[in-house]
Each structure stands twice: as C-alpha cells, then as structure tokens.
Amino acid sequence: MRNVLIIGAGFSGLAAACFMAKEGWKVSVVEKMDSPGGRARQLISDGFTFDRGPSWFWMPEVYERFFKLLGKNASDYYSLKRIDPSYRIFWKEDVTDVPADFSQILQSFWPVSVLPTVIPFRRYLWRYH
Numbered sequence: 001m002r003n004v005l006i007i008g009a010g011f012s013g014l015a016a017a018c019f020m021a022k023e024g025w026k027v028s029v030v031e032k033m034d035s036p037g038g039r040a041r042q043l044i045s046d047g048f049t050f051d052r053g054p055s056w057f058w059m060p061e062v063y064e065r066f067f068k069l070l071g072k073n074a075s076d077y078y079s080l081k082r083i084d085p086s087y088r089i090f091w092k093e094d095v096t097d098v099p100a101d102f103s104q105i106l107q108s109f110w111p112v113s114v115l116p117t118v119i120p121f122r123r124y125l126w127r128y129h
C-alpha cells in the first residue's frame with residue numbers, strides 16, 4: 001500500500017485525504033493547530049462555541065458533490081438552516097446587517113452602487129444567488 005502525508009487539516013487537506021484514502025492510499029494528516037478545520041475550525045471557550053469562519057456557506061453544491069463522489073449523502077451529515085440576517089457587523093454604537101433576502105441585499109448595496117467595483121459585484125450576485 002502506498003503512503004501519503006498531507007500537511008494541514010483544513011477543507012483542502014481533509015478533502016484530499018478522503019479522495020486518496022478512497023483510492024487505496026494509506027493517508028496520514030498532520031495539523032499544526034490543536035484541532036482540524038483550518039480556517040473553518042471552532043473556538044470553544046467558557047461554554048460558548050465560536051465559528052472562526054468562513055463567514056458564509058457559499059456554493060453548497062460543491063460540498064454536496066464532495067460527499068456524492070465518496071458515495072455519501074451530505075444530508076446524512078449536516079443540515080443547513082438559513083439565518084436572517086446572514087451577517088452582522090458590530091460597530092461601537094451601531095450594527096450593520098446583511099439580510100438573507102436577495103432583493104434586500106441589492107437594496108442595501110444600492111446607496112454605494114455608483115462605485116465602479118459594485119457593478120461587477122451586483123452582476124456576480126445576480127448570477128450566483
């Protein structure tokens with residue numbers, strides 16, 4: 001049996017490990033932090049659990065495809081619940097929300113839509129929402 005060592009237990013390392021194990025490799029994964037997940041790992045402290053990120057769960061079909069390629073169903077491992085607002089930024093005396101509803105997102109970007117960078121961003125949102 002061939003051996004492979006994967007450095008890093010983020011999404012990429014874990015996905016690579018799964019596919020190589022499926023192909024019959026003997027896989028070892030090393031991780032420098034004390035828990036797996038990389039950018040998406042958790043911080044548990046004083047009874048609270050913090051997701052360190054990613055902030056949004058984009059492109060769920062990529063994850064569904066990953067499970068499918070391994071002969072599994074994503075729904076057997078997790079379920080998704082849309083939260084509203086999707087994102088909240090806390091300022092010193094105020095909050096800024098990013099709403100879940102697509103038309104409300106567009107509205108919230110409207111005041112700055114004259115900025116050149118916002119036009120391609122709006123096009124991107126239309127394409128992938």
Ligand SMILES: Cc1cc2nc3c(=O)[nH]c(=O)nc-3n(C[C@H](O)[C@H](O)[C@H](O)COP(=O)(O)OP(=O)(O)OC[C@H]3O[C@@H](n4cnc5c(N)ncnc54)[C@H](O)[C@@H]3O)c2cc1C
Binds near residue numbers: 039056
């Ligand atoms: C601020 C921020 C916001 C983001 N927001 C989103 C979002 O909203 N939606 C989204 O889909 N994506 C988002 N992303 C991107 C997403 O988090 C990453 O694409 C994804 O988590 C990367 O996974 P990865 O496995 O490639 O890398 P990482 O998650 O970085 O994993 C790499 C792992 O390798 C380990 N490692 C590194 N060097 C060594 C070493 N020498 N020895 C042992 N271990 C090592 C690290 O500790 C880490 O666990 C965001 C990223 C950032 C930084």
